[in-house]
Amino acid sequence: MHTCKVPPAPKLRLYRINTGSCNGCDVELAATEALTRFGLERLGLSFTADPTQADLVLITGPLTVRSKGKVLAEYAQVPDPKITVLIGVCPISGGAFRDSYAVLGPLDEFLAADVNIPGCPPRPEAIVAGIAEAARLWRGGEGPQLAPAGFPAPANLRGRMSYRAEACVGCRMCQHVCAGGAIRFEEQEAGVSFTLWHNSCLFCGMCSHYCPTGALTPTGEWNLAHPQAQKYQMVEQGVVPRISCSCCGVPMLPVVPELMRKGYRALTRETAQLQTLCSECRQVRSIGGLQRCTK
Amino acid sequence: MSRTVITLGPRQLGLEEPMYFRVQTEGDRVCGLEVLAGQVHRGMEHLTLKRNFYQNITLLERLCSLCSNSHPSTFCTALEELAGMVIPPRAEYLRAVADEIKRIASHLFNCAVVAHIVGEHTLFRRVMELREIVQQSKETIYGNRMDLAANCIGGVRYDPDAGAIDYLKNQLERLKSPLEELYRVFEDAAVLRAATEGVGVLTREQANEFGVVGPVARAAGIDYDVRKKSPYGAYDRLSFQVAIEGAGDVRARALVRLAEARQAVSLIEQCLDQLPNGPVALASFPEVPAGEVIAKSEAPRGELIYYLKTDGTDLPVRLKWRVPSYPNWAALGEMLKGEPVSRIPLIVNSIDPCISCTDR
Amino acid sequence: MHEVEARVELVLAGALGARQVVAWRRDVKGVASGWCRLGEPEQVLPAARALAGLGARLSMVSASLVPAAPNATGREVAYHFDLDGTTLTLTLELPLQGARVPSLTPVYRNADWQEREFRELYDIEVLGHPNPGRLFVDRSLEPALFERLIPYSTFINGASGEKLWRQVQAAQQENPS
Incomplete structure (x- = not known):
């Protein structure tokens, strides 16, 4: 009788590049690497200090002017094909540091990003979920997809912001206090439209803190990892009708x-x-x- | 003996952040050091001039994730002083809770890195596991494991109920004996002692000459802690002894940090026990008049100082700050002089250098 | 008057040959800070020597444009000294053209980076600095960034943000929720 044995998925190696971050995502990556509870090993993933041995590249930080040369040279050492994961809103959109004279990001203007993990910083569980998605892409869409339910979050978690147009008065206080430039209002014929772009949201909750009517609230939803193709679709929207x-x-x-x-x-x-x-x-x-x- | 110059980066030094060093060596010994900064320079001081006070609270919390709470709390103190606001007592205590919980996590991270560099991998994992108690507490109380978002102008943004206070007390209880044991390990375990004792010495005179601050200064016998010298917030009502060592070596710096981590547990407990009832923030949106002010605090790495100049608008005319790592870098040259090249990573990590703080 | 405050005024008067006006303030916790404007930029060097003699630590140096950019008519450099918990700030007023200050690095080793830093961000010359090279700012960027960017900033301010937001809007039009 012929038995077909599925060979175990080959181990994938992760390489980290810090492009000038506040170290939040990096310290969380260190915890993700050190602690088995986050389950990177179970996914067949391990870190390498040698870029030429890596399959997946994890990038943190907004890309400073001074780091650019070293970063791109290091990135080029990782052999193709490779999957690139941007961790935290800094590499995805520039985050809090966008429009500084010393910052060049977003990173996708310089290299091909595959998976984005928004957050500031994202919790290790979110980082692992994003990396799992990247590993799936590398393996041609095969492999486990992480169920967010596997990692409970505390009730107070500041995750994805949610917006209720019914409660909004269009005072724009949220936009005024937002350090990430993640909120926009636009005058339309039907009313005032509100857009919050999760890829620029710093998870600070200032918008909900200063919202006089409770139109904005943080949810416990932490898994916002998404493929690059969805980068600009990651929004919270609503229209306050006139x-x-x-x-x-x-x-x-x-x-x-x-x-x-x-x-x-x-x-x-x-x-x-x-x-x-x-x-x-x-x-x-x-x-x-x-x-x-x-x- | 042959003199050579080598360049070392984050990979060789076990740093989470990019910083480069040009090291002059004679044989296998270090004889000179140049710190090459700027990889993490994000132009933050310039950015703060384009952001209003509210946005700057969040922006400053992104200066560095390890001492993230110290920046917004010190910045808010500066604004409140200019605006003549006296924050509610409950807010003062809750700011201290946030600062001390960050201090434990920061010191434990440095301690884990020391274990890693010395090759004590089991100890490294043990410290990281212990730190998870703090990480989980931060996420549960504040909603994020690194950036607490605890501060606002006029007070704090969180108001723990009885359940949350009980939870936090429980978590602190879980930290106590492991922290005590960890202190003993760093004090006595043979491998650690051999690796850290008499290594990377900065004498008290040198410490004064370079104006170093925080655990680096206290390890060299300098009795300086902003919480005592220039009390702020709730610290004038909390009881603690400044942690001091005298040897000025890698071991002394680690012991100061571990003593402070234990002390932070007690400080949080005192805050929770004394926590007054009442509001956690003043309700108003303050008008900040034109003026200039200094605000200081004891961040995990030492004295943090902010200078704020305003003109009556809600954008700063100038916001300048000096982080504790800043003066400590220069003293590294003295600590490394005559040490074998192989000890560079350990000695560099013993100042618990914060690069994102330094470069801004 | 408190002891520290009296000693500071005494050594400053001794070093500069005349009594200096120091405004002392106390915050809500009673922590003192002193504020003193020096008449001439050169005075900061003898003043720093005198303070070093008192055991003061140089804590920070803050350069700024006054009033706020883009209406600046001058510059200031504020030197903040720590005297065992009391902060003394000595402020120099400098012109927009030809601003010069003496280096304090010969007196305070930790002035080295502070001076290199404001030198690369502002058009201020530091006389006698032992190592006046770039510190944090990449060589590819213009010098005196806090000043060059005044007219420039209106142009670049938000430029990268605008570009991203156009893409966010475009994605919503293609794919309305």
């Missing part, structure tokens, strides 16, 4: 219940009526007690 003032008809953003609660302590039938009034009409109605629109 309505017409129920009194004078000017276009306006609706007053969200969260703001009404702040302003008037409670939502009653009376205060609910104020939600569809523009600020001028609202002022007249709430202060003057006038029952009829005078505009």
Whole structure:
């Protein structure tokens, strides 16, 4: 009888390049390497200090002007075909350091990236999930895909940000405090659109801390690793629709219940009526007690 | 004897970050050192002038992940001083908790690297495992294992409830006896002692001459700790003794750090026991007037100093800081003089150099 | 007046031949800081010698443009000294053209990097520095970056960010959620 034995997947070797990082991703990589609980070994992966022996390249940092020459020379020593993994938002988008005179990134302008692992820094579990994805690509799409469920996250984890347009008043405080330049508002005919790009998000949660209405909240979702083709699709989006003032008809953003609660302590039938009034009409109605629109 | 010059980089030195050294040698001994910095220069001081105060809190936390909390907390202290804000007592204690939890993780990482360089791989893994208790605590309390995002202008952004405080106390309990044991290992274990005692010595006079700070200074017998000399936050109400050694060698530096890691456990416990009720931050968005101010703190690697100049807008006119690693690099030349080339990695790591901090 | 403060004023007056005005402030914890503006840039060298005699440590040097760029009309260099927990700042006012300061490296070894650093970021000449080469900034970048980038920054500020955001928008139009 003929038995077909599947040979074990060959061991893949990982090589690390630091292009001028804050060392956050690097220290987490050191922990990922040192501690068996993160399971790199089980995936048939190990680190090498020799670029010529590597299959996968792990890159951290935003690529500083001074590191560029050494980084690209080291990268070229890794034989092709190779899979390149960008760890943390720095190499993916420049992160917090974008637009500095001393920073050249994003890295994909200088080399071919394959997998991105956003975060600042991503937790080791996210790093392993991204590397597992890279290993799968290297093996032609075969191999285990890591289930995020295998690594529970604490309730307070600052992972992917989520946005609720229903609660947003378009005050743009989130954009003002965002150090990563990850948030954009745009005036559209239908309303104000909000976009948060996860590949520039620093996981700091300042946006949700200063959001007056709770429209932004961090979720515990930490596995944001994705193939390079999806780089620009990693967004959180919503539109705050414009309505017409129920009194004078000017276009306006609706007053969200969260703001009404702040302003008037409670939502009653009376205060609910104020939600569809523009600020001028609202002022007249709430202060003057006038029952009829005078505009 | 033949004089040669060799260039060493992060690979040869076991560093997580890129830093290069031009080393002059005579035979197999070091006789001169030039530090080649700038690989991690991200132009951060210039970037801070283009970012508002709120953005700078997050940007500064990305200066270096190992002492990440020290930067935003010291920067916020500077802003609060200029704005005449007195933060709530609960916030002062919670800032100290965040700083001390980072101190434990930072010191343990350095201690793990020392074990690695000495070839004690089992010990290396053991220290990294122990550090995981701290990493998990940070992730559970703050939401990230490295960057805590604990600070805001006027206080802190976290308010642990009774459950969280119990959890943290439990985690601290788990650290206590392993930390004590680790101290004894670094103090007495034959292999470590042989590798670190009398190695890379910086005398007290040299330490003063180079103006070194933190564990590097305290290992040489200099009794200086910003938490005592220029108390800030909750430290004027916490009880601790400045960790001092006298030999000024690699061993003394490791022992100072391990003593401080143990002490940090006690400091956090004191904070949690004394934690006053009340708000964790002032609610207002402050107006920061024009002015200039100094703020200092004791980061894991020593004295951190910030200078902030403002003009009444929410962008700094100048934000300058000097990290503790900065003066310590130059003293490395003295520590290495006459040492065999093979000891360079150990001695370099004994100043716990932070490159992303230095280069900015 | 506290002892440290009196001693500082005494040695500064001795070194510079006249009484110097030092503004002392205390923060909420009672930690003192002193602020003194010197009349002439050359005075910083004898002042530093006198402070070294008191056992002061040079803690940091901060150069800046005043007022904030792009409206700068001058520069300042602030030398921060530590006196056992008290910080004393000596500030020099310098012109935009021909700014020169004496090197403190002969007095304080740790002034070496501080001076090299502000020299590569600002148009300030450091007289008598033993090793005045680039420190952090790559040789391919222009000197005095904090000053050259004033007009330049309006152009590059956000340029790379804008490019990325155009790509984010393009991806959403192709692939609306």
